[in-house]
């Protein structure tokens with residue numbers, strides 16, 4: 001799949017079938033996250049790969065919109081260092097977003113759907129994953145083969161996006 005086609009067609013998938021994700025595919029998804037660029041190449045992240053069904057069920061309870069995790073083949077919890085400084089926190093979040101998108105696009109190329117899950121109950125996910133005190137987790141992403149294979153080929157291009165013409169300016173804002 002061309003990069004452009006992955007970017008153009010990827011949509012979030014929230015229902016998955018029962019097939020496990022093959023190890024080599026999972027390796028590629030995690031590697032894609034790890035290959036993302038980061039500020040000063042600091043790579044302030046760690047990825048906890050969860051496949052145990054009971055753990056996935058528990059992980060589905062860490063947010064208000066994380067039900068999809070319970071039915072996923074895999075969930076990856078994206079860990080970052082805690083930061084008090086706002087600028088540092090924003091820089092970490094920016095980097096993490098790139099890692100997440102890399103992983104989701106790499107998955108899409110393999111026919112694997114994914115969905116973000118925002119963590120609302122950090123103490124709960126900390127208890128489940130047992131990560132060090134100086135780290136935190138704001139995002140879990142579920143992965144799996146879509147229950148509806150048609151979701152891998154959404155009609156037309158991605159929907160629900162603002163028109164590029166509305167967002168693009170030439171030389172100066174408004175131009």
Ligand SMILES: Cc1cc2nc3c(=O)[nH]c(=O)nc-3n(C[C@H](O)[C@H](O)[C@H](O)COP(=O)(O)O)c2cc1C
Pocket residue numbers: 010011012013014063064065066068115116117118119158159160
């Ligand atoms: C930072 C972030 C947090 C998100 N959190 C959730 C979430 O908790 N649950 C969920 O179902 N989707 C979540 N999403 C997915 C968005 O709802 C989705 O990307 C958006 O609706 C566009 O969907 P599409 O890519 O299928 O067009 C999140 C996305 C981002 C970027």
